[in-house]
Amino acid sequence: MDTVFGIPGGSVLPLYHELAVASIRHILTRHEQAAAHAADGYARASGKPGVCIATSGPGATNLVTGIANAYMDSIPLVAITGQVSVAMIGRDSFQEADITGITLPVTKANYLVKNVHDLAATIHEAFYIATTGRPGPVLIDIPKDITTQRALFRYPPKLHLPGYRCKVQPHALQVAQAAAAIGAAEKPLLFIGGGVITSGAHEEVRQLAEGQDIPVVMSMMGKGGFPETHPLFAGMVGMHGTAAANYAMCETDLLIGVGVRFDDRVTGKVEAFAPKAKIIHIDIDAAEIGKVVQAHIPIVSDARQGLAAILEKLPGKGEHQAWRQQIRRWQEENPLRYEKGGLKPQYVLEELYNLTKGQAIICTDVGQHQMWAVQYYPLSRPRTFLSSCGLGTMGFGVPAAMGAAVARPGETVVVITGDGSFQMNIQELATISHYQLPVKIIIMNNGYLGMVRQWQEFFFDRRYAYSEMLGNPDFVKVAEAYRIPGRLVNESREVVPALEEALAAEGPFLVDVRIDREENVYPMVPPGGTLNKMVTGGKGA
Amino acid sequence: MAQGNSGRTGARAVIEALLDEGVELVFGYPGGAVLPLYHELARTPIRHILVRQEQNAVHAASGYARTSGRTGVCFATSGPGATNLVTGIATAYMDSVPVVIFTGQVPTRMVGSDAFQETDITGITIPITKHNYLVKDVEELPRIVKEAFYIASTGRPGPVLVDIPKDVALAPCRAPVPDRVELRGYKPTYQGHPGQLRALARSLGEAERPLIFAGGGVQVSRAEDYLRQIVEKLQIPVVTSLTGLGSFPEDNPLSLGMVGLHGKPCANHALMECDFLMGLGVRFDDRVTGALEKFAPRARIAHVDIDPAEIGKNVRVDLPLVGDISCILKELLPLVEPAGHGPWLKRIKELRNLYPLTYGRGGEVRPQWVIERLGEMTRGQAIITTDVGQHQMWAALFYGFTEPRTFISSCGLGTMGYGLPAAVGAVLARPDKQVWLITGDGSFQMSMAELGTAREQGLPLKILLFNNHSLAMVRQLQHFYYERQYTAIEFTGNPDFVRLAECYGAEGLRISKQEEVVPVLARAMGNDRLTLIECLISPEEIVYPMVPEGAALDEMILPE
Amino acid sequence: MKRTLSVLVENRPGVLSRVAGLFSRRGYNIDSLAVGRTENPAISRMTIVVDGDEQIIEQVGKQLNKLIDVIKISDITNDPYVGRELILIKVNADPSVRGEIMQIVDIFRARIVDIARNSLIIEATGDADKIDAIENSLRPFGIREVVRTGKIAMLRGAKTRGMEASGNGTGE
Incomplete structure (x- = not known):
């Protein structure tokens, strides 16, 4: 552990007192939620667990969204909260909140430490649980009097967790079945998700794809797990996936899901999902298998180990030329496109891609x-899409970028x-300014909650109920109030110079882009619809 | 494909119930799962205040509720919209503020599947709501909304959350908004027990150095006038908790101001010297009592509160009285005889002079x-x-x-x-x-x-x-x-x-x-x-007085 | 001091987690908790055995009473009531010791509900002391597995509910 994010407060002061003399870097955020997101961003960017600290009561409750966020995306996060003294618990004391009760549904595990002699083992356990198996957030709630008592701090030699089994070897028989299915398939499709990033399976994904000539699609969490510029790459699937990826999903005869959870944003109407496919599902979390879609060949294991085992059984090369060409045709017939003219967000992203040569960390x-x-900034390296x-x-974006900037100094971090x-989380400009974190912020400013407005346009009779944001400040001036330089972009021709200036700046920079206000995201599969029935741009639904 | 269904949907039933409750303002932030509610809200005269983060929607509703005495209302979407509310809800809960919160939820069939923007917000908020609901049957929705407002605003007020899956909000709803609420498990006590009331009157009559300790409950029950009448009839000095500020005018000579960790010196001393302490709508929080065993050592303590669980929770109480403070003070008034408490008020005056409120050292602007x-x-x-x-x-x-x-x-x-x-x-x-x-x-x-x-x-x-x-x-x-x-x-x-x-x-x-x-x-x-x-200002400013941890209220650190 | 609370609650999803959460949040110790439907399908009864001093028990009652779904709380500890627990014990029983085991079963008026080659499952009901006693008596044979419910309780006689701990601090 080298960095923690947090805010001090009464009941967590003993911890801060010790932190000050330790060689751990502390980043003081301006809201605890941002501390949790920053630790999450740090974890995503580095692969190490993120750590955040907050005080009891509001400090702890302010973490809830950040913890829930890490939970849903399986990010290893250890949250340490102060609590009122043991004798005060349960009496509605000042700044008391039952944070272990509150976070029960959104943590992998949580602890209220009532005995100082349990502290070392608990911390050890927390990091172990957060980082192993399917990673996730773990919260440790430490009453103030526990942190001031003395105890020998010694990690126990062995953890005793009979209810937690996280090391699972892929089942040989199922691996063999999977390999056979891949060998027999005519239209196989690799579908990669966050598990590929977590387990570092991107090399195995590439070997399988290239060796067996299998096209690849991804969930949003899988972005960076396979080079998006690769000829075998067909795009993201789901509600805002590419046409080629969604068509491929509907036509494939063998879907190899790796570290994915078949979220509703991916499947659309579950009954009509991948209707022609046999499904191989590799996931470390047995509970994910069969949760949404039935897998014909389930493999409970780490994505990397599972793929490696399958690769071992597939020594030869595969060839699916017709299928590959079919997908290529779909791609050519349905490229991502947007109407030119005006100031388009897609254009901004394309130019950003050009200027950064696709090498930025995108938050x-x-x-x-x-x-x-996702659509207009293709990535090729894992842990670059937060x-x-x-x-x-x-x-999430700004604090996550702060975490990324701390974890990966020297890289270009763009929000x-x-x-x-x-x-x-606008207040985090202060943290960025304080630590001079070189974060480049690009605001696609349309004065709307744009996605809400788009849904209201499509599904709610264009009644834009309270989705317009009036009262916005001039964001460039706001940045300047924090001594962060900024640039306002009103026209297309100003995009490149502003981005160049942002990227050239040594420290943080903010670009406020006044994009076309009613630009929509296409394609779009209406919620609960089937993946091949997309709204593909043009006017209206 | 249109989700903005005509006909009477669950969403419309909710909005009808809001109108029925006389709601004039909603604070919120729209998002996917709560859009049906927004769609209907936009057709009504109810004003919507778009905040910048959901946490602030609850805070704003709470500020509205505390200032107006009415129930605050807010809307948020599922997932992060809901979790962003948590601090606001916990804040309202700790200060007993009536707020009704409506959250959108993913469609019923997806609940429990880790769907996009799904969070178990009823599970999360169990510890910090007075009550909460996950609505699974659209026909129950009108009744639940009615109940939510009733529970939030009666007895000891507090936040109530209603989580409405999107499909429930869009489903046709026939059930009317009921006229009244029927809850077997919830019957707040308003009237004080007559025997206890007489005992309280007797104790007040016998006390030589009585002190009233007024908390947030006084304003919740709108008992300020009764409080003033009691104080004037009996000439009893008043201290307040932080939430009690405003319940008794501080420009009144009988007002001693706030007690507690950072209480006014004379208020803290009076509390240590009084022989009878009447707590009104207070909860003897740790910020008020200091070391519990040294709290009000010479006093018999009467505790009036609408929440029976507060009585005896932190301090020993000699005379408990459960009920609404307005009701109780109103009934108490004719039972007590006018009094002067001359020596005690003289002592209070001394305390004021001995222990004035001063600043200590600081920077240029104080x-x-x-x-x-x-x-x-x-x-x-x-x-x-x-x-x-x-x-x-x-x-x-x-x-x-x-x-x-x-x-x-x-x-x-x-x-x-x-x-x-x-x-x-x-x-x-x-x-x-x-x-x-x-x-x-x-x-x-x-x-x-x-x-x-x-x-x-x-x-x-x-x-x-x-x-x-x-x-x-x-x-x-x-x-x-x-x-x-x-x-x-x-x-x-x-x-x-x-x-x-x-x-x-x-x-x-x-x-x-x-x-x-x-x-x-x-x-x-x-x-x-x-x-x-x-x-x-200078970062070296110190808040004085300050009662150190584990000390009694009169062992304050005062500026040199 | 152990107290037995009989609690009527609305039969709704989430009631159990509300009650359990309250105990953990306020730091009360639950000894056991059993819940099931009553004669009215809309209402469930929980029998909760709590450990704590008088002040804690009073708080438990009052705090429980604040839950909207809790209808009524009775502290029946000092009333005459029938209290029962159920235990299932899987015990090693090769044919040579079966006779001995069956004697114990008879003494405790328990029942054998499953027989395998080398083991038996024994079912017993009774108060906590009796359940402890039968478990102890069978221990020498080698207990493989024990499953035990919490206590359920019912007032004796025609009375259907006990003293209310509704916590109106005024007392009667």
Whole structure:
């Protein structure tokens, strides 16, 4: 552990007192939620567990969204909260909240430490549970009097967790079945998700795809797990996936899901999902298998181990030329496209891609810009796309980028956000300014909660009920109030110079892009629809 | 494909129920799962306030509720929208504020499948709501909404959450909104027990050094007038908790102000010397009692509260009385004889002289002095919302509250970031009043995005921001308890708050010298715009008095 | 001090987690908790055995009473009531010791509900002391597995409910 994110407060002061003399870097955020998101971003970017600290009561409750967010995306996060002294618990004391009760549904495990002698073992366990198996957030709630008592801090030699089994070897028989199925398939499709990133299986994915000539699609969590510029890559699937990926999903005869959970944003109407396919599902979490779609060949294991085992059984090369060409045709017939003219967010992303040569770490918030970022900024390296995929948390982007900037110094870290999302953690400009974190913030500003507006346009008679954001500040001036330089972009021709300036700046930079206000995200599969019935642009639904 | 169904949907039934309850304002933030509710809301005269983060929707609804005495309402979507509410709900719960929260949820068939933006918000909020509902049958929706308002606003008020899956909101609904609520498990007690009432009257008559300790419950039950009558008839001095500020006018000679950890010296001493303490709508929080075993050592304690679970929870009570404070004081009035308590009041006067409220050392501009001036200039009649930290205590100690429902602050949970959204709610509830937010640089940044809301709604809020570039209450604790080792409290990345305010179209003013205080406050009071005053103060200011951990209330640390 | 509370609650999803959450949040110790439907399908009864001093028990009652889904709480500890627990014990039983085991079963008026080659499952009901006693008596044979319910309780006689702990602090 080298960095923690947090905010001090009464009941967590003993911890801070010790932190000050330890060689751990502390990043003081301006809201605890941002501390949790920053630790989450740190974990996503580095592969190491993120750590955040908050005080009892409101400090702890402010973490809830950040913890829930990490939980939905399986991010290893250890949250440490102060609590009122043991004798005060349960009496509605000042700044008391039952944070272990509150976070029960959104943590992998949580602890209220009532004995100082349990502390070492608990911390050890927490990190172990957070980082192994399917990773996730773990919370440790430590009453103030526990942190001031003395105890020998010694990690126990062995953890005793009879209810937690996280090391699972792929089952040989199922591996053999999977290999045979791959050998026999005519239209196989690899579908990669967050598990590929977590387990570092990107090399195995590439070997399987290239060796057996299998096209690859991804969930949003899988972005970066396979080079998107690769000829075998067909795009993201799901509600805002590419036409080729969604058509492929509907036509494949063998779907190899690796570290995915068949979320509703991916499957659309479950009954009509991958209707012609046999399904291989590799996941470390046995509970994911069969949860949404029935897998014909389930493999409970780490994505990397599972793929490696399958690769061993597939020494020869495969060839699926017709299938590959079919997908290529779909891609050519249905490219991602947008109407030119005006100031288009897609154009901004394309230029950003050109200027950064596709090598930036992209952090997004949630909304239309998130989908545009997925679509128009192809990535090729794992741990370079940081986005709240499962919980869809607006406000994630900026603090996550702070975590990424701390974890990966020297890399270009860009936040793609919207005016709505950005304001959810706008105060973190102070943290960025304080630590001079070189985060580049690009706001796709349309003065709307754009995704909400789009849904209202499509599904709610164009009644834009309270989705317009009036009262927005001039974001460039706001940045300047924090001594962060910024640039306002009103026209297309200003995009490249502004991005160049942002990227050239040594420290943080903010670009406020006033995009076309009613630009929509296409394609779109209406919620609960089948994947091959997309709305593919043009006007209206 | 259109989801904005005509016909009477669950969503429309909810909105009908809101109209039925007389709801005039909803604070919220739209998102996928709650869109059906928004679709219907937009057709009604109910005003919607779009906040910048859901947490602030609850805070604003809470500020509205506390100022107006009505129930606050907010809307949020599923997943992060719902989890963002948690701090706001917990804050309202700890201060017993009536708020009804509607969250969208993923469609019923997807509940439990980790769907996009799905969170078990009813599970999460069990510990911090008075009650909550996950609605699975559309025909139950009208009844549940009715119940939610009833539960939130009666007995000891509190937040109630109603989680509505999207398919339920879109389903046709035939059930009418019921006329009345039938709840087997919920029957709050309002009338006091006659025997106990007589005992209380007797004890008050026998006491030589009685003291009234008024808390938030007094204002919840609108008992301020009865309280004043009792006080005047019996000549009993009054101390208040933090939530009790405003329940008894501080310009009344019998008012001693706030007690507790940072209580006024004479209030704390009076509490230690009294022989009979009548707690009204208080919960004897640890910030009030100091060391429990040394609390009010000479006093018999009577405790009047609508929540029986509060009685005997923290301190031993000699005379419990469960019921509504208005009801009880009204019935008590004819049972007591007028009294003078001359020697006791003389002693109180002595205490005032012996232990005046003073500032201690500090920088060029003294925050205490600034707040005193603000109190004078607004004649103690503005609505003051605060955040949490040193400034909260200074506001409580130095403003001088004279009217009920004018001190709006997160007292129980101590939530930084409460003040600005609460002020938004307060000014919407009382457009006739001047609303001031007293805040600090740390707290303000936790919800400063709401400047956008204030601007959008054209709210003429006044913000007095004490900037010491640090978390100074934390610094104060480190000063006293952690060998003056100041860790993680310095805010070097603070913005220029005046410029920041200007970005939101507000008037930005700055105070850096004492002589600027009065003119700048006057200027802010004179305009009708959103105004922010940045007041630069020293991070070395200390909130005095301060009762050290484990000490009795009269063992305060006072300025040298 | 152990107290037995008989609690009527609305038969709704989530009631159990509300009650269990309250105990853990307030730091009360639950000894056992059993819940099931009553004669009215809309209402369930929980029998909760709590450990704590008088002040804690009073708080437990009052706090439980604040839950909207809790209809009524009776502390029946000092009333005459029938209290029962159920235990299932899987015990090693090769043919040589079966006779001995069956004697014990008879003494406790328990029943054998499953027979395998080398083991038996024994079912017993009774108060906690009796259940402890039968478990102890069978221990020498080698207990493989024990499943035990919490206590359920019912007032003796025609009375259907006991003293209310509704916690109106005024007392009667």
